[in-house]
């Protein structure tokens with residue numbers, strides 16, 4: 001593991017048997033897993049280059065059990081890593097050697113469907129897709145749609161503020177979550193938000209969304225559901241260069257049109273996806289845009305013709321418009337399967353996630369090509385073009401000595417470039433361990449200290465998911481008094497990863 005994690009607490013490890021026995025009393029039966037073989041599935045999340053067996057896995061079934069587990073861990077100074085479905089691509093659910101891995105997989109119940117208030121109350125282990133499936137019969141759905149929606153949990157979506165193809169028009173998770181129940185590390189249970197659109201006081205839901213398991217454990221979620229649009233049709237538009245495709249994206253948004261989704265793929269990604277799903281993608285183009293318009297039929301027809309003429313004015317070389325639902329889904333099939341498709345052309349790939357202002361797209365793609373030559377590694381680009389969220393997939397072979405280090409250095413350079421051009425380190429995958437050490441590229445020490453004070457307000461002993469998000473762990477009591485005088489670092493014993 002090339003990334004440095006907090007040193008395991010040997011005193012905690014020495015008490016492992018006693019800790020496991022105490023946890024078994026709280027979560028009886030199969031709810032505690034402690035054998036090395038049975039813990040293997042929990043060693044990593046979607047960022048599979050990093051693995052670490054936890055001290056013990058605990059799978060509670062009720063909020064009361066979560067509360068008792070956290071209370072026990074708090075009283076005994078034991079670290080806790082929450083986990084949903086384990087699909088995080090930034091290592092957010094990577095276990096700690098001396099920590100409890102707290103899996104929410106048994107929290108699978110849909111508690112209430114309230115069509116009158118357009119809200120659904122679910123447990124955090126319910127998958128993203130299951131929410132839409134539960135309300136489909138009345139023509140409703142839950143809008144944020146990560147490509148992993150068949151597997152990822154709604155609790156994980158909140159913790160990562162996940163996005164998807166339709167977030168350009170309908171907002172990210174943060175815009176679609178109304179409230180939740182959270183268990184604090186002390187075992188106390190708090191309720192945040194609710195079914196109403198307005199709340200009073202601080203926007204605590206906004207703080208919890210995207211908090212990556214560092215502030216509390218989510219045990220119940222209330223989400224907003226939307227009525228399905230009357231019609232949806234998609235255009236598949238090819239360009240001879242990525243600059244023209246980037247310009248087309250900017251002009252569509254500039255014309256006041258917000259498509260339901262607007263995605264771009266570059267040539268390597270187009271070829272990989274086409275070979276995998278045979279969606280009919282043109283192979284003689286450098287960039288492909290898939291643009292979906294949704295709403296009332298008449299409006300969609302009007303918008304399709306406006307988008308088609310904007311694309312033509314930007315130099316599109318091919319344009320196909322879906323004429324049936326089957327064809328619309330086929331256009332999307334390649335894009336949605338782009339990650340596994342790229343997995344077929346390279347033994348390994350690293351999926352990056354950065355966001356840039358839309359107009360910087362051509363420059364960033366050009367610089368990425370130069371980096372690809374410098375590192376001698378291929379890159380395929382798939383991205384949410386409408387909101388400037390890039391997903392470069394860096395191709396490498398972990399069996400070749402040094403290639404993984406090169407891929408990581410390449411990825412870090414891409415993220416630095418995103419920040420340099422006015423963007424941010426992550427669009428939707430979170431910071432986790434993957435981007436933790438790059439946080440100072442974006443935030444000053446003052447910024448980071450202030451963010452950690454917020455963490456301290458929820459978890460002053462730093463027991464919840466330590467080693468993630470923040471490159472330096474401060475003790476809460478010392479925050480604000482850490483200054484470097486004459487090159488001498490204060491509190492040298494504080495772990496700096």
Ligand SMILES: Cc1cc2nc3c(=O)[nH]c(=O)nc-3n(C[C@H](O)[C@H](O)[C@H](O)COP(=O)(O)OP(=O)(O)OC[C@H]3O[C@@H](n4cnc5c(N)ncnc54)[C@H](O)[C@@H]3O)c2cc1C
Pocket residue numbers: 045046081082083084085086087088089091092093104124145146147148151152153154155156157158159160161162163164165212213214216217218219339428429465
């Ligand atoms: C093939 C593939 C495609 C993907 N596509 C997308 C995409 O299009 N858009 C996107 O945004 N992401 C995507 N992802 C990333 C991932 O699916 C999301 O980040 C997802 O939200 C993670 O949910 P999870 O349940 O798997 O969480 P986990 O991986 O288990 O955990 C993620 C983080 O959430 C915390 N956490 C989980 N549950 C809780 C809880 N109940 N309380 C507190 N903290 C919790 C964990 O501690 C961790 O920090 C993709 C991943 C894969 C593998």
